[in-house]
Amino acid sequence: MTPAIAPAGGKASSIPMMGGTPEPTIFDLSVAGRRCGTLRDTGIEIIDPASQLPPEYLRDAPLELAEVSERDLVGHYTRLTHRQFSVDLGFYPLGSCTMKYNPKLADQVAAIPGIANVHPLAPVSLIQGWLEICCTLEDYLTEITGMAAATLAPAAGAQGELTGLLIMEAYHRSKGNSKTKVLIPDSAHGTNPASVTLAGYRAVTVPSNSRGLVDVEALAGFVDEEVAGIMLTNPNTVGLFEAEIAEIAALIHSVDGLLYYDGATLNAIVGVARPGDMGFDIVHSNLHKTFATPHGGGGPGSGPVAVAAHLAKFLPGPYPVRTENGFDVAYPEASIGRVHSFFGNAVVYARALAFMKALGGDGLAMMSRLAVLNANYLKAKIAPYYPAAYETTCMHEFVVTVAKIKKDSGVRALDIAKALLDEGFHAPTVYFPLIVEEALMIEPTETESRQTLDAFAESLIEIAMRTEDSDAAASMHDAPSKTPASRVDEARAARHLVTSVDARN
Amino acid sequence: MSGFTPHTQAEITSMLEFLSLSSLDELYDSIPQALLLSRSLNLPEGRSEVEVIEEFEDLAARNSPVSKELLCFAGGGAYDHDLYAATKALGSRSEFVTAYTPYQPEVAQGVLQALFEYQTMVSRLSGLAITNASLYDGSSALVEAINLACARTKRSRVIISEGVNPSWREVAATFSSGPGHQLELAHLDSSGCTIWPANTSEVAAFVVAYPNFLGLIEEISAARQLASAAGALLIVAYDPIATSLLKSPGALGADVAVAEGQPLGIPLSFGGPYLGLFSTTLELVRYLPGRLVGETLDTRGNRAYVTTLRAREQDIRREKASSNVCTNQTLMAIWAAIQLSWLGTSGYREIGLKCLSGRAYLTDSLKRRGVGEVRLGRGSFREFPLTIEKSPSQVVEDMASRGFLAGVALEGRLAISNFDSSLLIAVTEKRTKSQIDSFVDALVEVLK
Structure with a gap:
């Protein structure tokens, strides 16, 4: 008999995190006169600032920073890392965030001096390698999305959305269309309506039907000559494929509207189906989701935008191009303008390209298939206790509702999320999408093993069973207890606003 | 890159069985046939990580990073400071x-x-x-x-x-x-x-x-x-x-x-x-x-x-x-x-003093040698425009071949009124006296 295979890192993969005692701030560790090291000797005599700068602008006293030894600095930040969950530590099934493992090869690529230490304003003769990286990645992205051209400049998905919407606006202006609104399903990410407003359009919310999909008949009622376009993610945020996308596209195109694809869910369909083939005109990709670049605790991301051929002339500049004599930088003829100080989050997209080259076309297609397999497997495993909000086969993520658990026991989605932290797992996304009551949105990604999925399912089920006991259920409002901090008082933070050490009373 | 996904073939099969499916493709039954990509992605095959890293090393070799071989005097919003x-x-x-x-x-x-x-x-x-x-x-x-x-x-x-x-x-x-x-x-x-x-x-x-x-x-x-x-x-x-x-x-x-x-x-x-x-x-x-x-x-x-x-x-x-x-x-x-905490109160101030002193050493030297017109306005910290007679972008190219990223040409989209034909030059705490001396020598030659 073969021994049972253990899930990676044991059941509670966050247990190495040390709880209990808060870490003092770096300022609390400061002792006047300490320092980490000396600066280089330039051989140049230090001059009096007043001889060079207007005296009325000179600081009266040195700016105070922490004064610590390097040993204390390293101790402090290392202890902070012990108070932080991460993908490298354990399972992170945060729906709509695609927290897959980030292969280490990209770290090595990012550290190559010819990648890391290049000045962005160096003449093009000195940045040929970088421009080739840009053009090659654009080729990968246009092939994957079924588009004609791409810009890598947007620094994150939200900036990609706004860039795409400004391209939409430029298109309508060029055709003399007078458009005022952009349609958005009620299941959309919050960035979508916020971006629409910033692009100068009015966001109009379109209700989903009982199957969690855009209701094409209802949508028809919203479509008129003032519709500039629609923003969709497909699969949508409840993890379902909008099968009637061709009909939706025809409807929007009938009023010369454009279809915007929010790439937040691209991980489901790489090498399986392409937004361009579905009728989308503008697509952003989140490289920090689908293409495995690390998310850095909240950023950097990278949100390239790919467009259909008729929109290429509106892309932002500067724009890397291939020429007969190597690579150059140009501005598209009707460019919406610049969207980033330089070329976007370049090292992030170099990482993404390294990942894509490592996987190759077939590997990328397998990546999506296994992401969908993992999601469906986990969904089925927990279904007896956590009913899916929508029954059909899901894509790379799914939404369950704990409305019944809440009704029976008073335990909310938030409590279940916190209880999971005590089991060593990161929590799923909670209370999103807004159209599902007491939602847990779960995205396991393709990089988790079956053993990890089984362990997670077991913990979730055990938590659900605990809610059936009223004492145990009551204690769940106090979870978590094994984590570096116990439940954090969010209301107090807003009421007594302290956002820097200097604001403490 | 095998190993990115952990699934063995046997596991894939048994997970599909658990779902009463017979193939991975069936997971996509909700996508209309006409929308499925009927071919493989037209992208190169996957490669081992060592090969990918080598490929990027080759690409990187076609860039010129700032280094001792390309001393950086360029700023314009991106500066070559020491990283600890x-x-x-x-x-x-x-x-x-x-x-x-x-x-x-x-x-x-x-x-x-x-x-x-x-x-x-x-x-x-x-x-x-x-x-x-x-x-x-x-x-x-x-x-x-x-x-x-x-x-x-x-x-x-x-x-x-x-x-x-x-x-x-x-x-x-x-x-x-x-x-x-x-x-x-x-x-x-x-x-x-x-x-x-x-x-x-x-x-x-x-x-x-x-x-x-x-x-x-x-x-x-x-x-x-x-x-x-x-x-x-x-x-x-x-x-x-x-x-x-x-x-x-x-x-x-x-x-x-x-x-x-x-x-x-x-x-x-x-x-x-x-x-x-x-x-x-x-x-x-x-x-x-x-x-x-x-x-x-x-x-x-x-x-x-x-x-x-x-x-x-x-x-x-x-x-x-x-x-x-x-x-x-x-x-x-x-x-x-982390960098600011490494520097601390005194290190942070020293960086400022070294930038300022390096910039002053360079601008004094340029003035003394009569190189272009150094324009310091009401005061400059670590960067200044040098108005020259030759094309600034050409000077940048010529200086690059001598081992210097000489600055940012204030031309085209970076042009500033009243500062035509100018080169924007920056000095950080990384630039030593001898590096600045050789920079000035090279600039004198290029501007001849």
């Missing part, structure tokens, strides 16, 4: 690198506390009480500052100095079209100071750079007085290294201070990822874009951190939000905080 080993080592720890946004504060105290400390440091640099958890880069911080000012004043007219980085001005123009902000350019005079317009009615904000794109100090108090008289906000784009010697923007009356944080220990990285610094007054906190970390307590009564005033943000306010920012540059913010 501890910054790199700690900033590369995978708990920081591979975490997500701190949505579950109980397991995200590391990132949250690091951001809280970062906010403290940047508030000291900027002299303003409230600092957010970062924006994409300097230009995006400027865009958000303009949006804030227009939302606060319910006006749309913005006067922006030509001394603000031209690329940032372009970005501001791009993102002003949607909300309908009217950006008006106030040109620089020949000493590099902004000529503000006489008519300042209905102005939402004045935007001035400190030091400006040319590296020169302008009269911030003049802009402050204009803003106060017009009922407008003052937005100051500052340099977070210059504040080591100069008064903070807040001390000079800025309502919003924005900066590019790259000089605080972030590699040149071909322009990104960088770090947008954004600070404002407590009074304006409800208009703050992006995430904000606050201090609070956990149920045990221990100090803890959490993102706060979340009701401002896009995921709650949706179409009514004044900013769509979600992902930011947290990791770069942590790098900057």
Whole structure:
């Protein structure tokens, strides 16, 4: 008999995190006169600032920073890392965030001096390698999305959305269309309506039907000559494929509207189906989701935008191009303008390209298939206790509702999320999408093993069973207890606003 | 790259069996046949990681990084400062690198506390009480500052100095079209100071750079007085290294201070990822874009951190939000905080003194040798324009072949009025006396 295979890192993969005692701030560790090291000797005599700068602008006293030894600095930040969950530590099934493992090869690529230490304003003769990286990645992205051209400049998905919407606006202006609104399903990410407003359009919310999909008949009622376009993610945020996308596209195109694809869910369909083939005109990709670049605790991301051929002339500049004599930088003829100080989050997209080259076309297609397999497997495993909000086969993520658990026991989605932290797992996304009551949105990604999925399912089920006991259920409002901090008082933070050490009373 | 996904064939088969499916393709039955890609992606086959790394080494070999073989005197918004080993080592720890946004504060105290400390440091640099958890880069911080000012004043007219980085001005123009902000350019005079317009009615904000794109100090108090008289906000784009010697923007009356944080220990990285610094007054906190970390307590009564005033943000306010920012540059913010803590009070000041002294050594030397026209205006920190007779971009090319990235040519989209045919030159604490001497020698030769 073969021994049972253990899930990676044991059941509670966050247990190495040390709880209990808060870490003092770096300022609390400061002792006047300490320092980490000396600066280089330039051989140049230090001059009096007043001889060079207007005296009325000179600081009266040195700016105070922490004064610590390097040993204390390293101790402090290392202890902070012990108070932080991460993908490298354990399972992170945060729906709509695609927290897959980030292969280490990209770290090595990012550290190559010819990648890391290049000045962005160096003449093009000195940045040929970088421009080739840009053009090659654009080729990968246009092939994957079924588009004609791409810009890598947007620094994150939200900036990609706004860039795409400004391209939409430029298109309508060029055709003399007078458009005022952009349609958005009620299941959309919050960035979508916020971006629409910033692009100068009015966001109009379109209700989903009982199957969690855009209701094409209802949508028809919203479509008129003032519709500039629609923003969709497909699969949508409840993890379902909008099968009637061709009909939706025809409807929007009938009023010369454009279809915007929010790439937040691209991980489901790489090498399986392409937004361009579905009728989308503008697509952003989140490289920090689908293409495995690390998310850095909240950023950097990278949100390239790919467009259909008729929109290429509106892309932002500067724009890397291939020429007969190597690579150059140009501005598209009707460019919406610049969207980033330089070329976007370049090292992030170099990482993404390294990942894509490592996987190759077939590997990328397998990546999506296994992401969908993992999601469906986990969904089925927990279904007896956590009913899916929508029954059909899901894509790379799914939404369950704990409305019944809440009704029976008073335990909310938030409590279940916190209880999971005590089991060593990161929590799923909670209370999103807004159209599902007491939602847990779960995205396991393709990089988790079956053993990890089984362990997670077991913990979730055990938590659900605990809610059936009223004492145990009551204690769940106090979870978590094994984590570096116990439940954090969010209301107090807003009421007594302290956002820097200097604001403490 | 096998190994990225852990599934064995046997596991795939049994997981499919568990789902009563016979193939992976059946997972996609909800996609209409006509929409399925009927072929493989037209992309190269996957390769081993060592081959991919070698491929990137080959690509990198066709770039010229700044190094001893290409001494960097270029700035223009991206500066070649020293990066300390501890910054790199700690900033590369995978708990920081591979975490997500701190949505579950109980397991995200590391990132949250690091951001809280970062906010403290940047508030000291900027002299303003409230600092957010970062924006994409300097230009995006400027865009958000303009949006804030227009939302606060319910006006749309913005006067922006030509001394603000031209690329940032372009970005501001791009993102002003949607909300309908009217950006008006106030040109620089020949000493590099902004000529503000006489008519300042209905102005939402004045935007001035400190030091400006040319590296020169302008009269911030003049802009402050204009803003106060017009009922407008003052937005100051500052340099977070210059504040080591100069008064903070807040001390000079800025309502919003924005900066590019790259000089605080972030590699040149071909322009990104960088770090947008954004600070404002407590009074304006409800208009703050992006995430904000606050201090609070956990149920045990221990100090803890959490993102706060979340009701401002896009995921709650949706179409009514004044900013769509979600992902930011947290990791770069942590790098900057580590670098600033490595420097400490005295190291930070020394960097400023070394930049200033190096710049003065170079400009004295250029003047002595009669190289071009050194233009220092009312004072320069570590960067200045050199007006020359030859084409600046040609000079950059010629100097590159001699081992110098000589500066940024103020041409085309980077042109500044009254500074035609000029090269923008920067000196950081990395440049030694002998390097500056050889730079001047090479420049003399090239300009001959």
